[in-house]
Amino acid sequence: MPHVITRTCQGTCNTACATVCPVDCIHGPIPLAxxxxxxxxxxxxxxxxxxxxxxxxxxxxxxxxxxxxxxxxIYPDYAVPEPLREDIARNAEFFAERDAT
Ligand code: SF4
Ligand code: SF4
Structure with a gap:
């Protein structure tokens, strides 16, 4: 039951979430720095x-x-609004692809 970042992040992407995450599990396709x-x-x-x-x-x-x-x-996965539900898989796929390279 993880949390999920939806496409609503696009255009803002200020990394505030990554800064507060206690387990460093938020990442993106470019170095956040x-x-x-x-x-x-x-x-x-x-x-x-x-x-x-x-x-x-x-x-x-x-x-x-x-x-x-x-x-x-950001939502818990069970609460992602219907129009954004495919973003649940997009989060998992990002890490699967990253870890495969
Ligand atoms: S806090 Fe995280 S999810 Fe929200 S806009 Fe910033 S980078 Fe995106
Ligand atoms: S801060 Fe990190 S561990 Fe906490 S809900 Fe968000 S992504 Fe999950």
Whole structure:
């Protein structure tokens, strides 16, 4: 029953969730250190489809990431809204593909 980052993250992606995660299970396709230094406008311009993902094997369901997300992009998997439900698999697939390389 892990938490899930939905596509709502795209266009904001400020890494606040990764900063508070106690088990370091939130990652993305580029090094996160590149993102906080950019302004919100620069992030949206330079990385319009970038989003982070939660490793379902590592998440301990503490809910801390939900509290800090400015765009309400994160849900427990059972509560992901219907139009975003395919994002549950997208989170798992990101880590499966990353770990296979
Ligand atoms: S619910 Fe907790 S453990 Fe899971 S991704 Fe969010 S901060 Fe990390
Ligand atoms: S806090 Fe929200 S908007 Fe920021 S990176 Fe995490 S999921 Fe994306």
């Amino acid at each position: 590149q993102l906080p230094a950019a302004t919100p406008r620069e992030r949206a311009r330079d990385h319009p489809t970038l989003q982070l993902f939660i490793d379902p094997e590592e998440c301990i369901d503490c809910g801390g990431c939900v509290e800090v997300c400015p765009v309400d992009a």
